[in-house]
Amino acid sequence: MIVDWLAQTPALVVAGLVVSAPGLLALFGAGLRGLALGAFAPVFSIAATAIAALVFGQVGLPWSPLTWVLAMLVFVAVAWLVGRMLGPAPTESADLRWVLVFGLFLGALFAGWRLISYISDPDGISQTNDAVFHMNAVRYILETTDASSMHVNAVIGGRSFYPAAWHGVTALIVMATGVSIPVAANIFTVVIGAVIWPLGIAWLARSVFRSDVVAGYAAVLASALQAFPLLMFQWGVLFPNALSTALVPAALAMVVSGSSWVRESARWEGWVRLGLFTLVAAAALLLAQPAAFLPWAAMSVVWLSYAVVKHAEMLGIARALMIVTAAWVVLTLVWVYLARGTSGSHWPPFRNKFEALFDVLLNGQVRMPIALAISVLMLVGLAVTIRRRELRWFAVSWAGISLLYVLVAAVGNAFVRESILGAWYADPYRIAALAPIAAIPLAALGLDALIHFFARRFGRKERAFAVALAGLCASVVVMIVIVCFRGVAMPAFLEATFDRESRYLAASDAYLNPDERALLEELPDLVDEDQRVLGNPSTGAGFGYVLSGLDVYPRTWSPPKSDAWAEIAERLREAGQEDSVCEALEVYGDPAYVLDFGPSGVGPGKYPAPGMTDFDGQDGFELVAREGAASLWRITACAR
Template sequence: MTGAWWAAAPAMLVSAAILLVPGLIATAPLRLAWVARIALSSAVSIACIGIAGVAFSLFGVFFAAWQVVLVALVLGVVAWLIRGWVPDAPRERVRWWWLASAWVLSALLIAVVAFWGVASPEQFSQTYDNVFHLGAISHILAGGDASSLTLRTLIEPQRAWAPYPSAWHSLVALNVQLCGVSVPVAVNATWIAVCATVWLPGVAWLAQLIARPFESGRVALIALPLGTAFGAMPYALLSWGTLYPTFLATALVPAAIAIPVAVWPPRFRVRVGRAVLAGAAGLAAVLAAIVFAQPRVLATWAVMMAPFVLYFAWRAYRPAWRAGGRHRRRAVTALVAAVGALVVAAGVGFAYVVFRLGLFERPLDDRLGGPQAKASQSVAAGISQVLGQAWPAGSTGTISFPSIPLALFVIVGIVAVWRGRRLRWALVSYLALAILFVIAAGADDVLTKLLTALWYKDRYRLSSALPVFGVAFAALGILVSARWLGHRAVRRRTGAVAFAWGTALVSALTLVVSGGSSAIAVVFALPAASAADEVVSVRQIQFLQDVGRIVPADERLLGDPWDGSAMSLLFGDREPVFPHVNGQWDPHRLLLAQRLGEIETVPEVCQALDALRVRYVVYNPHEFGGGDPIGNQFFAIHDAVGAGLFEPLLTDGESTLYRIDQCGRLPAR
C-alpha cells in the first residue's frame, strides 16, 4: 500500500457507516453487548439494503440511502415491540477504548495485508467475475434499480425478472452516491469496511460464545486480531474470482451461527419461548442478509449448523423421553421437527443440484472440471494445508507458508473443545468443511463432485468457511495456553492478548512473504497501456472516457466484451450492448454478435441496431485472460472491423471508435 490509500479513508468511513447506522437504528431498543450489537447491526443493515432495493424498485423509485434508513426505522419498531423478549447479554468487562483500538488496528492490518502490493485504491480486480460486478454497480448507479429480483436482467435482457443477489453492488453504489468517489475506490473501501464491521465483530462474537467460560471482553480482544490471520478468509476470495458476493455472505456466517448458539440451550430469566422467538427473528434478519449477499452460502451455514441442531435435539430428547407423558410427546415432536428441518435443507440442496445444475442431464463425470474445480493436489496436501493453516493463495496458484503459531493454537483449541464435550458439535462442523475442502482440491471422482456440487467444487468457497470456527478455536487455544503458562490473572490477560497479536503479525508477515498479498496484486494490476491478460489499461480507460463525450447519451455502444468494451458504462457513462462476457442474449444481440459483418446484405442487422439504438463500435485488439475458453462468441464484430466496414472517428493508436453509417440515422424514439 502507498500514501494514495489515505485519500480513500473518507470512503472507508462512509462504507462503515452504511454498514452500521441502519442496523444500529434497528437494534437500538435491544439490550446487547458491544461486540454482539456491532455484529448484528451490520447484518441487519445489509438486510435493510436488500429489502429497500426490492421494495422501492417495485414502485420505480430511484435507489437511495434514505430508503435504507426508512426500512431500518420500521425494523426498529419491531425490535422495540420484542425488546422484553431479548435476554440480557453479559457485558464486556474491559474498557471500551481497548476494544475499539483492537477493532481498528485489526481492520488496518487486514487492509495492509490485502493491498500490500496494490499501489492505488483506483485499481480493481481484473477478473472474469468482476466484469459483471462492476457492470452491475454501474447499472444501479445509472438506472437506480437495486432489486435482487431484476439484477440479472443485465445479462438476460429478454426477461422482466431475473434474480441475482444485489447487496454487494448496492453497498458500493451507496458509497459512490454519498462520497462521490469512483466505483473502483468505492469497491475497495467497501471491501475493507465489510472486513471491519461484518467479519471481525462476527468472529469475535462467535468466539465469545465458544469460549464462554472465559470473560467475554478478553475473548474479544484476542479474537479480533485472530480474525486477520487466516489466508482463506478474507484474503483468498479477493484474488480468486473475484468473489465479492460470496465474500460478503461468508462474512455474515459467524453472526448466523452465533445467534442460535447464544439462544440455545436456554439459560435466561425471560421466558424460554419468547427468547427463542426473539432469536428466530434475529436469525431471520441475518439469513435474509445472506440471501441478499449470496444465497449459495446458506449451504455452508446449513452444514455448519446441522451438528448443532442434532446435538441439542438429542440432549433435549433423552431426559424428556425418560420423564414420559406430555414431556415425551413434546420430545418426539421436537426431534421430528429437527430431523425434518435437516431433511428439508438437504432436499433443497439436492433439488438445486438436480434442477439448477442439471445433475441428470449429462454424466456427472463431464461436470465440474473447470479451473475452480479441477483437482490440482493430493488429498494429503490438503490435509497438511488444513493442519498448517497454509492456504491456496488464489490467482497465482501458490500455497502460502504455514502459519505455525496460528496452527498450534487452533489445534490446542480443538483439543480443548474435544475435552469439554459441550462444543463437540462445532468440531464436527469444522471437520466436515475441512473434509469437503480436502476432497474438492484433491479428487475428481463422481462422489466428490456430488458432495461438493453446491460449492461448484470450488476449494476457495469451502476453505473460506473454515476460519469461521478457526478464529474461535485459536482464541480458545490461546486462552487455555495462557492459563497453563501462568497463574496470575494479569499475566494471563496480558499474555493472552500478546499471544493473539503476535500470532496475527506472524500470519500477516507469512501471507505477505509467501504470496498471499502478491496473488491479490496480480489480479489488481493496471497496466499503463496495452492490456493483455487484464480487462483494461489506463490508456483504454481514458479512451472510454473520451468515447463517452462523442457517443450520444441515449445510444448504446457495441463491442466485444472480452476486449474491455463491457466497461463503457463504468468509465464512459455509455451503456454497452454486451455488459458481460457471458449471458443469455436476446435475438437482436445474438444477431450483432454473429452477423454484424453482413450489415450491407442482411436488413435484419440494421433492424437490430435500430432496436438497440446503436450507431458506434468500440474496438481494442486484445482479449483479457486469453479470450473466451469456449470460443469467440462475438466473432462478427471482429470481422466487421477487420473488413473496414465502419468509419473510424477516434483512436489513441490502440483503441478505436467507429461510426456505423450503413443504416442511416437512428429513428426518433
C-alpha cells in the same frame, strides 16, 4: 497510496454507517448490548437493506439514500416495538473486556492493511471476469433506481432472482458520496474485511468459548489466513460471496448466544427473540449470497443436535430424536434444493484425498502456501474442543467445513459435485473461503491454551492481566510476521502457479489496461448518450458501461450465445463487403460504434473475437478516437 485512501475517509464513514447504523439503532431497541450489538448490527442492516430494495422494486419506489433512510426508520421502529414487548435480552458477563477492545482495534488495522495494500489504489478495478458483471450491475441500479434482487439481473437481460445486497449497498455509497463505482466497491471491501468480519469472528469465539480474551485473540487473527477475506477479492471477484461469508460468524454466534435467552427465561419472550433474530440472519445470508446460508444452517444444526442430546433426559428420548432427525432432514432438503438450483459443477477435482486432507490441516487450500503458525494454533484449539464435551460440536463443525473442501478438491462423483457442492459451482476457491470461520476461533483458543500452559510450565503465577497481555502480544507478533513476510499472490489451483502481482494492478497486458480505461472514461464526450457501442467483453470493453454510463454492449464478461453474435465476432471488420454482418448488427440494435481493444487472450473465460479488431484501412469504419493501442470506430458500412 495511504494519502489516496485517507482522501476516501468520508466514503468509508458513509459505508460504515450504511452497514451498521440501522442495525445498531434497531438492535439496541430490541435489547442487545455490547459485542452482540456491534457484531450483529451489520447482519441486520444488510437484511433490512436488501428487503427494502425488494419492496421498493415491487411498489415502484426509487432506490436512493432518502428512501433508504425512511425504510430503515421503519425497521428501527418495528425493532423498538418488539423490544418493548420482549424486554431486555440477557447480557453476557465480561472478564477482561480490554483485551476484546484492543483485539478488535488491532484486528481491523491488520485486516484493513492487508486489503488496502493488495488493492493499492482506491480507484483500482479488479482485473477479473466477475468484476465486469458486478460493477455494471451497480451502474444499472444507479440508472434505473431499482436495487431489487428481482431486477438487478436485467442488466444482462435476465429475469431471475440474483442476490443484490452487495450491489444495493454499493449503489448507496455512490449516491451518498459521489465517489466512482470502483471506489465505492473498494471502500465496501475494506468494511467487509476489516469491520464486519473481525466483529463476527470475535463474537463467535466468545459465544462458543465464553471468553473475552479468546474473542480478542480471534479478532487480531481474523485476517491471518489468505482464504478469507482476501481470497474472495482475488478470485472472481466474488463481492457477494465475500459479504455473505463475512456475515456467517455473527449469524452463527446469534444462534449460539441466543440459546441463553431461552435458558434464562422460561417465558415465551426468549424463544420469540431467538426466532426473530434467526430469521434476520437467514434473510441477510440469502439476499447477500445464498451459498453462505448452507454452512451457517449446517453448523447451527450441529449445535442444535448437541444441545438437544445434552437435554435429552429433560425432553425425553423420543422427542429429542424427533427434533434432531427433523432438523437434519430439513437441512438436507434445503441443501440439495439450493445446490441443484445453480448451473452445476464448473470445476474438476485437482488433489488426491491425502493431499486435500493435508491442505485443511495446514490451511494450504487451493495450493496456497501453508499457514504453519495458524495451523499449529488451530490444531491445539481443536484438541481442546475434543477434550471438552461442551465444545465438541464446534470440532464437528470444523470437520464438516473441512469435508466440503476435501470433496471439492478430491472427489469427481457427479452427484457429489452437483447435489452437495453445486451451491458453490464446485468451485474450490469459494469453499476454501469457508475454512477461517472455524479455523480462526480454534486458533485463538489454541493460543489461549498455549499461553496458559507456558505460564504454568515456567512456574509463573497465572495473573489474568499478564497472561492476557502475553497472548495479545503473541497474536500481534504473528500478524506482523504474516503481514510483513507472507506473500498473498493468487494461486491457480489447476496450473499450480501464482499471479505475478495484484489483480487490481492495471498493467499494459491487464484485462482492462490504462489506455482502455482512459478511452472508456472519455466515451461520454465522443458518443451520443442514445447510441450503442459494441465491444468484445473478453477485453477491457466489458467495463465500458460502468465507466462511461453509455450503452456499451455486452455488459458482462461473456458474449451472447447467438448466430448473430458469432457472425459479428468473426467478421465485423468485413461489414463493408458482407451484408450478413449488417444483418447481424441489426439484431443488436444497429450499433453505430465499436471498440477495438484487440482480440482478447485465450483460456478459460476468454472469448477471442478476431472480427472485432484491426479496423484500420477497412471499408465502412471511421476512426473516432485512439488511446495507445485502444481505439473507437464509427460503423458506417451499415448506415441506414
